[in-house]
Amino acid sequence: MNTDSPLPVMSVLSELVTALKQQNVILSAPPGAGKSTLVPLHLLTQAEFSGKKILMLQPRRVAVRAIASYLAAKLGETVGQTVGYRIRGESKTSSNTRLEILTEGLLTRKLQQDPELADTAVVIFDEFHERNLHSDFALALCLESQGALREDLRLLVMSATLDELGLEQLLPDAIRLQSAGRSFAIEYHYKAVPTSQPWLPWMASLVLQALQEHRQGVLAFLPGAADIRKLAQLLTPHLDASIRLHCLYGELGKQAQMAAVEPLPAGCKKLVLATNIAETSLTIEDIAVVVDSGLEKIARFDLNQGVTHLVSQRISQASATQRAGRAGRVGPGVCYRLWPQEQQARLAAQSQPQILQSDVSALMLEALTWGTELAALPLLDKPSDAQLAQATTLLKQLGALDSDMRVTRHGRELAKLGSHPRLANMMLSASQQSTQALTLACMLAALLESKDPLKPSYTLDMVERIDWLLRHRQDPIMQLAGNWARRLGGRLASTLDSRAAGKLLALAFPDRIAKKRGAGRYLLARGIGVKLDELDPLCSHEYLLVADLMQTGDGGDIRAGLSAALSLAEIEATVGHLFTEELRCDWHQQAEQIRARKIRKLGSIEIRSEVMSHPSKAELEQIWAVLIRDKGLAWLPLTDSSIQLLRRIRLAARYLGQPAEQDWTDAALLDSLADWLLPYLGEVRSFRQLQGLDWHNLLRNRLDWNSQSLVDKELPSHLLVPSGSRCTLDYQEDGQVCLSVRMQEMYGMATTPAIANGRIAVLVELLSPARRPLQKTGDLAGFWQGSYKDVQKEMKGRYPKHFWPDNPATAQATTRTKKAM
Structure with missing residues (x-):
């Protein structure tokens, strides 16, 4: 193996190889340590891994191509021999390829086809700190394969920043190695965008200043391709012939991407406008100055809209460090930051993992095809319940899952294709x-x-x-x-x-x-x-x-x-x-009749609406159910008798525990319409017909025989008073029970009457012979002994023919005048 100069990671290579013979390894190595280049080449030389492949995962296609080209050149070969690569739609490998660099999604495909990874000795996860959706998932599948099928499979997780990722919990038996980095001193300049100026022209001026003040090339980080194109338009008129402008973003063609990475002829200066695609793994030749907008565009899945949007946001401290490090790869560098220095400490430490802000339907299908639920996989971060629910709904809608969450034959075919479901x-x-x-x-x-x-x-x-x-x-x-x-x-x-x-x-x-x-x-x-x-x-x-x-x-x-x-x-x-069908009812107030339509819908949009002029019995029952639930129980034309019964039943439930109180709430009655009311509405078309129903017995029949007997006995509709009259009890909405009776009919009753096994005292409203209210009392004995004297005096003068005894608590009750007694 040929190297130009010693790289810091060389100091841990021996320890790394020894560790990998026995278990997994977590390698933390700062930018410039040589982990992405020296480590895989060194593993190729080890006898322990001969005869099998080494797979190295990279989150970005441009890095896959660039690293493969660099490593192949180090071996004096072309790409596709010992070192090859695969990305979606493009492959350069052969039967001699032993080191294969690929994107994480392709490893998932390989695992589904060969869960044992029979031809592989080591899987390297490079730049794992980026927390790519597929890198998290691929690592989880590799851990499952290792645990169940391939004890000899080795996993090497590498990154510049791993301290806060919690990998030790996911790989508790892994050996942790730390390498020094190789980067030169970086001079920082904080150039916050003035509040009165748009950020893009301000950044253009900084880029031109950097080009003028420094001999080396400039790398500018922007959030997205559209911003790159706009900045290029602003800069182009001001660039002299020696400056070569390159753009670098994911949608760019292969040749344009590689041109941005490769060295320039002598006498030329490079200017690269890039997204965060250039943050890691890539060493861009001829660059010593970084101008950082501090912004990035990330794909964020909106659960409500069901679509993934690109949104701009502030980068994390880890990303800011990675970007600045591009300036110090080959010598002392300079970094211009478009934010105040005091804001640096307020940036998030790490970017949010992609799995927490993505559509996980594809991963859910992959996991279920693998043989387990997504949430059961060994993932650093688990998707939310809302993400899982959305994914489940979509996969069932596409026919990929059945009602029991099993993958259908169609679902397995979808998973094989490797695109979004x-x-x-x-x-x-x-x-x-x-x-x-x-x-x-x-x-x-x-x-x-x-x-x-x-x-x-x-x-x-x-x-x-x-x-x-x-x-x-x-x-x-x-x-x-x-x-x-x-x-x-x-x-x-x-x-x-x-x-x-x-x-x-x-x-x-x-x-x-x-x-x-x-x-x-x-x-x-x-x-x-x-x-x-x-x-x-x-x-x-x-x-x-x-x-x-x-x-x-x-x-x-x-x-x-x-x-x-x-x-x-x-x-x-x-x-x-x-399609679904929905019954929609409108109440025509003037005609006091229902008007119904049958709505055919696809989700929230109405496809077709049909007026139901002659609904069947079953349709009428359904129409009334929709209408009554919409308007509420109070809208029903309940009779006074049925209202009193309902109040008696609810008091029995509250004070006697029978029937069950929860069965007699408004909500419960509406939920159970099909049991007690709807069967009687099959011929009802108007409010007048609704009024003619026997509401008292409809409600009473909801009670079993024991509950009917209890309500009749303990919460009666009438009360027998001392005169022998059966007087009506008025059960009021607030739970108070009132008895209105002429005072002479209550003579001889020394205490207040009570119902519900003595738990409810009746409020007695005492009336004059002309049935005018005289007194309301909940303490009849106190009334007879107290304020009755004043009432007696007044009544004797007004109704001299009636009996007004001095001791009403022991007097004979009567409904007659003194002469008739």
Whole structure:
């Protein structure tokens, strides 16, 4: 093995090899230590690992290519011999390849096909601190494979910053090694953006200043490709011929990416505008100055909208350190930061793991295909319950899971394809139709995974893009589409009907079928609004399939991205099995009648509405159920007798424990309409007919015989008073029970009457002979001995013919005058 100069990681190589013979290793090595280059080459020379492959995972495709090229050159070979690489859609390996550098998603595919990794001795997870979604998942699968199938498989987790990741808990038996780094002194300049100035022009001025003040090249970090292109436009007029401007971001072609990394001819100065793709693993030649915007764009999954958006945010302290380190790889460097120095300490220590802010439906399907639930895997961070619920709903909707959370045969086919389950469902279904359908589906999938080739355009119509690609078959998007077609055992057709795009896309995005609301606004089946430019020809269609969504940040409808027209017939033919029926009732107050419609829906959008002019008995019962639950129990025309019974029953439940109190709440009665009320509403069409029901017995029949007897005995409707009269008890809403009776009929009753086995004292309202209220009392004995004297005096003068004894507690009760007694 040939090296130019000693690298710090060399000091731990012997210890590393010894450790890997026995167990897993966690290697922490700062930037410049040589971990990504020297470690894999050294492992190739060890007899213990001969005869099997070493796999090294990298989170970024440009790093995969660059490292493979560098390592192959160190061995005096071309890529594809001893050292090879694989990324999606591109592979340079051979039967002689022993060190294979690949992205994490491809390792997942390899594990699903060969859980033992029979041809592999060591799996290296490089730059693990980036917490890529697939690196977390691939490590979990490797740990499962190691524990159950391959005790001799060794895992090496490497990163510049591992202290706060909690890897020791995930790999408790792993040996922890620490290497020094090799970086030169970095001079920091904090150049916060003035509040009155946009940040991009300010950054342009700093880049030009850095180019003027320093002999070496400049690397500028920006959040996204659009910002890179804007900054390039601002800078280009001010750059002299010696400065070579390069862009570096994920969507860029392979040649342009590699040109940004490679050294320049003598006399030239390099300027690279990059996203966080250049933070780690890559050593960009001729760079000694970094200008850092402090911003990054991350993919964040919105559970409510069901779509992943790119959002800008502040970088973490770990990312800021990594970016600055690019300036000190080959000599002393300089770093300009576009934020105040005091803000540096307030940055988050680490970036949030991608698994906590992503759509995990693909991982869930992978895990279930593997044979376990996603949350049961040994992951550093577990997805939230909301993420798991959303993923479950989608996978069931796509037919990948059955009702018992088992992977269906269709689901296993989706998992094999290696794309998002949505797109896999579209392509797999299309492959069973025709070559033309498969071609269109693969082109649509490739379009959605790539940059819009016609942006900007007068329309968002997918059909326009498909027709353009058919005229430009050499475009990389068509190459990606061809890869998908080959994986499905097909080929790209020479002609097709692009107008079927919407129908195919509905197989991938049934929740994004949209119905027109007017003025360029549509409602998605998932319940959110989207808007298009009113001048877009797509707005002439009643239904659309909105394949892409873009946040506006204004809190209103989100903007539609690439979309396709869709007919109602196509919707019914494609996703008719997802339709539901809903009964919607309106109460016509003037006519006092119900008006019902049967609504056919796809999610939140109304597909069809039918007026029910002559509903059947079963339909009437359902209509009343919907209406009564909507309006509440108080809306029912309960009679006074039934209201009194209901109050008596509730008091019995409260004071005597029978019947169960929870069975007689308003909510319980509404929930149990089918048991006590709906069977009697099959012929009822108006409120008048509803009023004619025997409400008292409908409620009473809900009680069993024992409860009926208890209520009749302990909470009676009437009370026998001393005069022999059966007087009505009034059960009031607040739980008070009142007895209104003429005073003469209560003579002889010395104490207040009580019910409910003595637990409820009756409030006695004593009336005059003319049934006018005289006194309310809950203490009858106290009344007879006290204020009765004043009442007696007044009543004797007003009603001299009636009996007003001096001691009413012992007097004879009567309903007659003194003469008739």
